[in-house]
Amino acid sequence: xxxxxxxxxxxxxxxxxxxxxxxxxxxxxxxxxxxxxxxxxxxxxxxxxxxxxxxxxxxxxxxxxxxxxxxxxxxxxxxxxxxxxxxxxxxxxxxxxxxxxxxxxxxxxxxxxxxxxxxxxxx
Numbered sequence: 001x002x003x004x005x006x007x008x009x010x011x012x013x014x015x016x017x018x019x020x021x022x023x024x025x026x027x028x029x030x031x032x033x034x035x036x037x038x039x040x041x042x043x044x045x046x047x048x049x050x051x052x053x054x055x056x057x058x059x060x061x062x063x064x065x066x067x068x069x070x071x072x073x074x075x076x077x078x079x080x081x082x083x084x085x086x087x088x089x090x091x092x093x094x095x096x097x098x099x100x101x102x103x104x105x106x107x108x109x110x111x112x113x114x115x116x117x118x119x120x121x122x123x
Contacts, residue, residue, distance in 0.1 A: 001025070001026060002024065002025065002026035002098060002112045003024070003025045003026065003112075003114075004022055004023070004024050004025075004096050004097070004098065004112055004113060004114035005022070005023045005024075005114055005115070006020060006021065006022050006094065006095065006096055006114040006115065006116060006117040007020070007021050007023070007117060008020040008021050008117060009094060009117030009118045009119045010118075010119070010120070011120045011121075011122065012086055012119075012120070012121055012122070013121070013122050014086060014087055014088055014121055014122065014123050015085060015086065016086050016121070017082070017083060017084045017085075017086065018083050018086065018119060019080055019081070019082050019083070020036070020080065020081040020083065020094055020096075020117060020119075021078055021079075021080055022034065022036070022078060022079040022080070022081075022096030022114060023076075023077060023078050024077045024078070024079070024098065025077070029074065029077045029098075030053060030072075030074035030077075031053050031101070032053050032098050032099055032100075032101065033050060033051060033052050033053050033098075033099040033103060033104030033105070033108060034050065034051050034070075034072065034079045034096060034097070034098055034099065035047050035049065035050040035051075035059075035096070035097050035099060035104075035105075035108070035110055036048050036049045036050070036068075036070060036079075036081045036094060036095070036096050036097075037094070037095045037096075037097060037110075038090075038092035038093065038094045038095070038119075039092055039093050039095070039116075040091060040092040040093075043092075045095070046061065047059070047061065047105075047106055048060070048061045048063070048064050048068065048081075048094075049061070049064065049068055049069075049070040049081060050070065050099075050104055050105045050106070050108075051070045051071070051072055051079065051104070052104045052105075053104070055071070055072055055074075057104065057105075058070055059104075059105040059106060063089075064083075064090075067083065067084050067085045067086075068081060068082065068083050068084070069081070069082040069084075070082075079096060081094070081096075083119070086119075086121045087121060088121045088122065088123045089121075090119060090121050091119060091120050091121050092118075092119060093116040093117070093118050093119075094116060094117050094118075094119055095113055095114055095115075095116045095117075096113075096114045097110035097111075097112060097113045097114070098110065098111065098112040099111075
């Protein structure tokens with residue numbers, strides 16, 4: 001059984017920072033790629049960052065490049081999303097998800113999802 005639990009969301013002023021965490025249960029976590037998605041009200045859920053299982057490859061949506069950093073600590077079964085220089089348009093529910101075996105990035109199938117954590121950026 002795989003469970004993903006996000007934390008670290010909250011209310012922050014524009015220009016501020018937050019670090020989201022995604023704690024995973026289940027075996028072999030380190031052998032799967034992870035993605036962070038976000039969904040704003042009335043919009044589709046979009047992939048904002050992804051990290052290969054080895055940590056050697058990353059993907060960022062254009063809207064967050066240079067501001068967000070994805071990383072993982074396999075010893076802690078945790079993936080992080082460091083978000084700096086936050087903007088009001090970053091306001092959304094953020095979800096982490098585990099890719100299927102061998103996949104990563106925008107083309108992967110993500111088959112396990114967390115419950116989400118809300119990020120609200122005030123102007």
